[in-house]
Amino acid sequence: MKQENMKIIEQKMLAPNIFEMTLEGLIVQEMLVPGQFLHCQPPTRSDLLLRRPISISSIDLKTSQCKLIYRAEGAGTKDMSQLSANETLDVLGPLGNGFPVEDISEGELVIVVGGGIGIPPLYEVARQARLRGAQVMAFLGFASKDVMFYLEEFQALGDVHVSTDDGSYGTNGHLGIILDEILPQIEPSAVYSCGPTPLLAKVDQYFEEHPRAYVSLEERMACGVGACAACVCQTKDKKTKKMRLKKVCDEGPVFATGVVNI
Ligand code: FES
Numbered sequence: 001m002k003q004e005n006m007k008i009i010e011q012k013m014l015a016p017n018i019f020e021m022t023l024e025g026l027i028v029q030e031m032l033v034p035g036q037f038l039h040c041q042p043p044t045r046s047d048l049l050l051r052r053p054i055s056i057s058s059i060d061l062k063t064s065q066c067k068l069i070y071r072a073e074g075a076g077t078k079d080m081s082q083l084s085a086n087e088t089l090d091v092l093g094p095l096g097n098g099f100p101v102e103d104i105s106e107g108e109l110v111i112v113v114g115g116g117i118g119i120p121p122l123y124e125v126a127r128q129a130r131l132r133g134a135q136v137m138a139f140l141g142f143a144s145k146d147v148m149f150y151l152e153e154f155q156a157l158g159d160v161h162v163s164t165d166d167g168s169y170g171t172n173g174h175l176g177i178i179l180d181e182i183l184p185q186i187e188p189s190a191v192y193s194c195g196p197t198p199l200l201a202k203v204d205q206y207f208e209e210h211p212r213a214y215v216s217l218e219e220r221m222a223c224g225v226g227a228c229a230a231c232v233c234q235t236k237d238k239k240t241k242k243m244r245l246k247k248v249c250d251e252g253p254v255f256a257t258g259v260v261n262i
Pocket of ligand 1: 220221222223224225226227228229230231232247248249250
């Protein structure tokens, strides 16, 4: 983990209030697994004391660049969205435990299941799965067509199934409708998910006993490094069924299915 003023290479709006920021810095060389996050300091608002956790959506070790996709909804992320190329962003990271992808092998079916702003870290998972020769299937849920992003990028990696809450694109309704239709017909070797709690609960239910199925929790955070307990979630040991509190920033945000009380 490092703290660094990363150079902004590009900042663009992908959809209303959804931004993609490309950053360059030494810290990228430490990003060895997808699903980790950077804890970002709002650049001009000194009154905002807490950093904002933003998941890393793609990693390029060759150029030492990474991308963050985030929604500008609170004061901190709105402040970040005002930054332009050649400015810097103070970040701490990479933080958290990411998605295990090292055991993905050629020919396997890998599925990613994401909703809204939970989708970005799954892009790097899908990309790395493709690089390892796996077949990728993506299930993506958005509120509406207007706020969709990265559809073409996911389509370049494999099959994509989309739902929108208002029916403006793809299946009308929540992603669970598509999951109920397709999951009984397939046997994925690995499952990766990130998004709203009801979606994670559904994935957790379907794949509770699956040995390679993971959910990434989006929890409010303060320190981001395991020092304050602002981000605890309740977990149970799969064998003993004993309950335990775990810190999402430090022991997550990625957990195996069947472990977190979602
Ligand atoms: Fe402080 Fe997780 S945010 S322990």
